[in-house]
Amino acid sequence: MKIIIVEDEILLAQRLQRLCQNILGNKLSSIKLFSNLGDADDYVSSNTIDLMFLDLNLQGQDGFQLLKKNMAGAFHTIVVSAYANRAIEAFEYGVLDFVPKPFTEKRIKQAIDRLENNDTRTDQHATKYVSVKKLDSIEIIAVSNILYLKGAGNYSELFLKDGETRLHDKSLSRLLDILPNKFDRLHKSFVVAMDCVVSLEAVSSSDYQAVLNNGVKVPISRTKVKELRHL
Amino acid sequence: MTINLIKYNNINKRLLKSFCFTLLLITYLMVSKSYSQENEFDDQPLSYSYQDFALSIGEKPNWISPTISFKDWPSFDNEVRKHTYNEVYWVRWTIDIASSSAQKRDLEYYISIVGSYEVFWDEKLLFTSGQVSNFKENEVPGEIQTAFLTPKEWITPGTHQITFKISSHHRRKGQQVFRHVYLKDYNLQSRHTSLGSLIPSLALSITLIIGIYFVTLFISERENYSHIIFSFLCFSLFTYGVVGEWPHLIGYTYDWHYIKEITVGLSGLVFSILLPLFFLFKHQLGSKWFVIISMPIVAFSLNTFADINMGNSLYWSIGFALSIIIMSIVVRKNNGNYWWELLGLLICFTGVVMNWQDLENFFLIFPVLVIFILLSNVIQAHRDKYNGMIIKIKASQLEAQLLRRNIQPHFILNSLASIIELVETEPDQSVEFISALADEFRLFSEIANKPTIKLTQEVELCRNHLAIMGFRHQQNYDLICSGIEKDDDIPTGIIHTLLENAFTHNDYSNENLTFKLMQKKENEHVHISFESPLQSQKESKFGFLSTGTGTSFIESQLKQCCGDRWSISNAKNVNTWVSTITYQKKT
Numbered sequence: 097m098k099i100i101i102v103e104d105e106i107l108l109a110q111r112l113q114r115l116c117q118n119i120l121g122n123k124l125s126s127i128k129l130f131s132n133l134g135d136a137d138d139y140v141s142s143n144t145i146d147l148m149f150l151d152l153n154l155q156g157q158d159g160f161q162l163l164k165k166n167m168a169g170a171f172h173t174i175v176v177s178a179y180a181n182r183a184i185e186a187f188e189y190g191v192l193d194f195v196p197k198p199f200t201e202k203r204i205k206q207a208i209d210r211l212e213n214n215d216t217r218t219d220q221h222a223t224k225y226v227s228v229k230k231l232d233s234i235e236i237i238a239v240s241n242i243l244y245l246k247g248a249g250n251y252s253e254l255f256l257k258d259g260e261t262r263l264h265d266k267s268l269s270r271l272l273d274i275l276p277n278k279f280d281r282l283h284k285s286f287v288v289a290m291d292c293v294v295s296l297e298a299v300s301s302s303d304y305q306a307v308l309n310n311g312v313k314v315p316i317s318r319t320k321v322k323e324l325r326h327l
Numbered sequence: 328m329t330i331n332l333i334k335y336n337n338i339n340k341r342l343l344k345s346f347c348f349t350l351l352l353i354t355y356l357m358v359s360k361s362y363s364q365e366n367e368f369d370d371q372p373l374s375y376s377y378q379d380f381a382l383s384i385g386e387k388p389n390w391i392s393p394t395i396s397f398k399d400w401p402s403f404d405n406e407v408r409k410h411t412y413n414e415v416y417w418v419r420w421t422i423d424i425a426s427s428s429a430q431k432r433d434l435e436y437y438i439s440i441v442g443s444y445e446v447f448w449d450e451k452l453l454f455t456s457g458q459v460s461n462f463k464e465n466e467v468p469g470e471i472q473t474a475f476l477t478p479k480e481w482i483t484p485g486t487h488q489i490t491f492k493i494s495s496h497h498r499r500k501g502q503q504v505f506r507h508v509y510l511k512d513y514n515l516q517s518r519h520t521s522l523g524s525l526i527p528s529l530a531l532s533i534t535l536i537i538g539i540y541f542v543t544l545f546i547s548e549r550e551n552y553s554h555i556i557f558s559f560l561c562f563s564l565f566t567y568g569v570v571g572e573w574p575h576l577i578g579y580t581y582d583w584h585y586i587k588e589i590t591v592g593l594s595g596l597v598f599s600i601l602l603p604l605f606f607l608f609k610h611q612l613g614s615k616w617f618v619i620i621s622m623p624i625v626a627f628s629l630n631t632f633a634d635i636n637m638g639n640s641l642y643w644s645i646g647f648a649l650s651i652i653i654m655s656i657v658v659r660k661n662n663g664n665y666w667w668e669l670l671g672l673l674i675c676f677t678g679v680v681m682n683w684q685d686l687e688n689f690f691l692i693f694p695v696l697v698i699f700i701l702l703s704n705v706i707q708a709h710r711d712k713y714n715g716m717i718i719k720i721k722a723s724q725l726e727a728q729l730l731r732r733n734i735q736p737h738f739i740l741n742s743l744a745s746i747i748e749l750v751e752t753e754p755d756q757s758v759e760f761i762s763a764l765a766d767e768f769r770l771f772s773e774i775a776n777k778p779t780i781k782l783t784q785e786v787e788l789c790r791n792h793l794a795i796m797g798f799r800h801q802q803n804y805d806l807i808c809s810g811i812e813k814d815d816d817i818p819t820g821i822i823h824t825l826l827e828n829a830f831t832h833n834d835y836s837n838e839n840l841t842f843k844l845m846q847k848k849e850n851e852h853v854h855i856s857f858e859s860p861l862q863s864q865k866e867s868k869f870g871f872l873s874t875g876t877g878t879s880f881i882e883s884q885l886k887q888c889c890g891d892r893w894s895i896s897n898a899k900n901v902n903t904w905v906s907t908i909t910y911q912k913k914t
Contacts, residue, residue, distance in 0.1 A: 105741050106801050106836050111748040131836055153737050156831040178740035197736075198744035 098145040099127045102136040102162065103176065104154040108197070112149050112176065115204045133162045145171045147192075147211060152177040163189060168227040168234050170250065170265040172273065174207045190223040190274040210273065223274045228254070228262045237262060243292050244314055245271060247285040257292075257310070282306055282316045296324070384416040386461055390490065414461045419490040422510070424482060434477045435513035439506035439574065441581045442495030443469040448481050449488055457580065463496035468580035471506075471587075476513055497582035528576075531568045533694050538562045553609035557700075560601045564693055567594040599646030606650050610657040610665070640679070647676040667706065671699025718887070725883055726775045729820050732827070732880075733771045745799045760798040766791045778888050779816040786811065786844065788823050793842070796830055803839040810846040815853065818884040818910075822857055825906050828877040829859035837862075856907045861899070885910055 099116055103109040109129045116127055130136035132154055140148065148166065150173055152159040163173055163186065172192040175183075176199065183194040193207035226242070227234045237254065246253040247268035254262040264271060272279060272287055281287050288306060295307045296316065304321050305313040316324070381400035383390065400419075436446070436454065443457030443466055457469025481487075495504060538561030545554035570590045573579060579587070606612075654669040678692035732738070742764055749757035770788050774780045786808055793804040822844060829835075829842070843858040885893040885908070893910035 104834070104836060105745060105799055107745040107748045107799060108741065111744070111751075114752075131834065155834055178736040178744075180736070197740040198747045200747075 097123050097147060098125055098143075099147045099149070100130060100136060100139060100145055101127065101149045102130045102133065102154065102159065103149065103151040104131045105151070106131070108151075108176075112204070115201045116149075116208070118201060119205045119208055133157050133159060137162055137165065140166055140169060140171070147171060147208070148173045150175050150177075152179055152182060152186075160185075163191065164227065164236075165234055167191075167225075168229045168265060170267070170270070172211055172270060188224040190226055192273060223276060226254070226264065226271070226274075228264050235262070239276065242279075242289060243308060243310065243312070244286060244288040245279075247287075252287075255312070259310075282314060282320050284317060286314045288314055381420065382416060382418050384414060386415045387417075390417050390419075390492075413496070415459055415492060415494045417490060417492055418505075419488055421486050421488050423486055424484055433479065433513035434482060434510055435474055436477060437472075437474045437507060437509040437511060439472040440469070440491070440493065440495075440508070441471070441498050441502050441504050441506065441584050442493045443467060443581070444491050444493040447488075447490040447492070448477060451481065453477065459492050459494045460496075461494065466494050466496050468497055468582040470578055471581045471584050472574040472578060477510070495581065499585045502585060502588075527568060527572050530694055531565055531572070533697070534561045534565045534568065537697055538565060553605055556601055556605045556608055560598060560605055561697075563594045563597040563601060567591055567598060570594065596642055599642040602646045603649040603653055606653045606657065606668070610653070610661075612653060612656065643679050644676070647672060647679055651676060664707065664710065665703055667699050667703040671696040671703075674699075721883065721887060722776075722778060725819075725880070725887065728880055729775045730771060732824075733768065742795060742799060749798070756798065760795070763791055763794040763798065767795060774819050777819055778884075780819050781813060782811055782815045782817050782846065783813040785817050785820070785822050788820070789826050789842075789844070792823060792826055796835070800836045802835065802837075804835070805839075805841045806844060807841055808844045808846075811844065812846060812848075815846070817853075817855070818881075818888040821881045821884050821908065822855070824877050824881050825857045826859070829904070831877070833860070833862040835860070835862055851911050852909055853911070854907060854909045856905055858903045858905045861902055861904050881908070 097120055099120075101109050101112045101116075103112065109131070113127055113129060117124060128139065130139065136148070136150075139145075148171055150159050150163055152163075152175060159175075159177070160182070163175065166173065167190050174193045174195060175186045175191050176195045176197060177186075178197045180194075180196040183196070186194050192210050195203055195207055224239055225236045226239060227236045229235075237256065241256050241258070243255045243257050245264075245268060246255065248263070250265075250267050252264045252266060252268045252271050254264055256262065268281075268285070268287055272281060275287070278290050279287050280290050288308070292308050292310075293306045294309050297305050297307050297313065299305055302318060302321075304316045306316055307313050383400045438444075438446070438454075438456075440456070443459045445455045445459055446453040454473070454475045455469075456473055458465070458467035460466040489510075493504065498504065538558045541554045541558035541561065545551065545558065548554065569576075570587055573587060651669065651672050654665065654672055658664065658666050658669050675692050675696045742760075746757050746760050746764075749760055767788070770784070770791060774784060774788070786806065790806050793806055797804045826842065840860045840862075842860070843856075845854075845856045845858075847854040847856075881895065885895070889910040893908065895906065895908050898905045898907070
């Protein structure tokens with residue numbers, strides 16, 4: 097796993113580094129420290145990473161701006177900040193976790209676990225926006241406007257209620273990490289907003305598909321069909 | 328507290344508005360009343376000019392005869408008046424009584440002459456005041472002011488001769504002989520009997536009581552000299568009024584008239600000097616102005632004292648004009664405050680100009696000025712109380728701001744997080760760090776409610792903060808002081824704030840650094856320069872969090888402690904950023 101730490105307090109940056117090394121052990125392939133937003137931004141735009149620890153106040157600079165910009169990126173962000181009052185806002189922009197300062201190893205482990213285990217999603221701090229990269233800018237899309245998502249290799253295709261589609265840099269799994277519980281993975285390649293499902297339709301005796309309220313049909317995997325039958 | 332303050336301010340504003348309106352109404356009534364009285368006074372059926380008067384010197388009994396021609400007598404003009412007569416002299420003139428009005432009227436003579444006299448109507452003796460004599464020792468001084476009726480049967484249509492036989496051995500050289508000679512319709516309700524005495528008495532009583540009141544104010548508040556000046560202002564005007572009204576109220580013989588005029592002149596002069604002086608002291612305009620103001624008064628008064636009547640009008644006007652100049656400066660300096668006093672002065676000045684020839688009645692208008700000054704005091708007291716409340720609120724806000732900065736999440740939680748790391752990795756350092764943090768809290772709780780602290784305390788605060796930041800950034804930071812006078816006071820927390828600002832805007836995490844604090848004194852000005860290393864952050868597309876409280880805190884503290892006498896400037900050098908604060912302590 098490739099991690100960067102964006103933190104201007106040298107002791108805290110060292111602490112995060114130490115804790116990550118303790119928690120991830122061999123899984124950690126690289127870890128880099130940045131004390132300002134500019135350097136961190138330059139790095140993530142030309143390197144692939146999996147996780148960013150981000151402080152929200154770096155010598156007066158607003159870390160939130162880096163957060164907003166990089167929510168469109170392929171990696172996850174964990175905010176580590178003294179400003180606990182900004183946690184809700186951070187979750188709305190789709191951070192994986194918000195760790196208030198001061199923090200313990202246990203709390204950092206809990207945050208990293210979220211990345212490795214998809215089942216830690218909660219509705220408590222539901223993501224409200226996802227951002228996608230456009231040519232020169234970032235477009236922010238309301239989660240409520242997403243009908244379903246389709247995996248496309250390391251990317252995801254977002255199908256919006258207005259019929260448009262967007263390509264997101266995060267994989268389907270990573271997007272699912274931060275999306276609210278109403279999004280369910282009906283198929284290896286499809287994640288659907290369940291409140292938009294109108295009916296289930298049998299294609300054959302074992303194959304089913306979900307009919308969405310705009311008439312689009314999305315395949316359902318066999319294991320998911322079984323799961324749904326139990327409900 | 329803020330809501331109460333607004334309510335307090337609104338209620339008082341309403342009260343003041345209604346009070347001001349009532350006051351303006353009273354002023355209007357008093358001024359118009361005083362003015363209409365002057366008109367009534369001029370309304371005489373028969374009057375004469377001195378040019379009609381003829382004069383002859385010596386004792387000749389037949390000069391009372393109407394048949395004696397006085398064509399050869401010199402006319403009684405100003406030049407003759409100034410002559411000192413050592414013997415009896417005669418003044419006579421003729422009057423015409425129209426047939427229609429004759430014998431239907433009671434005619435009253437109202438006479439004020441500086442001398443003993445006998446009055447003859449044609450050749451009949453009409454009235455005697457004192458005893459006329461060629462020799463000083465035989466003369467009995469007559470009353471300065473008398474009024475008597477002319478028998479109705481004497482008032483026949485045609486020409487009549489009025490003859491005065493006068494001796495005035497007790498008169499001083501230059502003193503005017505004839506003050507008033509009016510022949511007018513007799514009126515029981517005349518100004519000289521009832522209303523004419525009531526209003527002056529009332530005005531004089533008010534003046535006296537206010538004078539005494541201000542003496543008591545001075546006794547209770549010794550350092551305020553404007554109170555004692557104002558009481559003497561009242562007493563001088565009281566003297567002016569009482570002596571001026573004495574002929575109407577009690578009367579005296581003409582030999583006392585010189586004393587009366589000197590007293591009136593002196594009390595008027597004292598008033599004219601005290602008036603601008605009062606405003607100077609009240610508004611603490613400084614000794615420079617005192618010299619500027621007092622010089623012309625003294626010069627003019629010395630110059631004009633010879634002619635008391637003229638002099639009075641002149642130095643009264645000068646006194647008021649100077650007061651108006653002073654108050655204009657005061658109003659300008661105080662952004663429009665105290666304009667009530669200026670208004671009162673302008674009204675009184677108008678009164679002086681309108682009564683130029685007859686200033687005896689001036690003190691009728693004076694209570695208006697007193698009321699305006701008192702009103703101005705009330706308004707100022709109200710304003711001071713309001714400002715006092717604002718200052719209190721501001722002070723507690725600043726205290727809260729200072730304390731809040733100390734417990735703001737970014738500072739305290741980052742410090743705690745750093746301590747946790749040190750506890751796990753460098754326990755010894757963590758103990759020192761905790762101790763420094765505790766020192767910072769203790770120092771802040773000691774100073775937060777003080778508007779100023781000793782410069783050494785501020786330096787201690789800064790060094791402690793540098794120690795904390797040193798632990799956090801794992802660097803050594805130092806503060807070098809030069810020219811610091813340890814007993815000097817400084818508005819609380821301003822250098823500490825500059826230090827915090829430096830950490831907010833610079834990336835100090837990479838090397839050991841030195842900060843500098845310098846103090847210089849020039850006369851009453853204190854210059855404090857704080858130099859911080861410039862370690863600019865990389866040019867970044869990312870904006871800054873708007874904390875913005877640092878500079879405004881410094882400005883508020885300086886305003887609180889130094890009023891408007893402070894300035895702050897910043898200079899960017901190659902490697903340093905220098906903030907210079909210059910202030911002059913409130914006196």
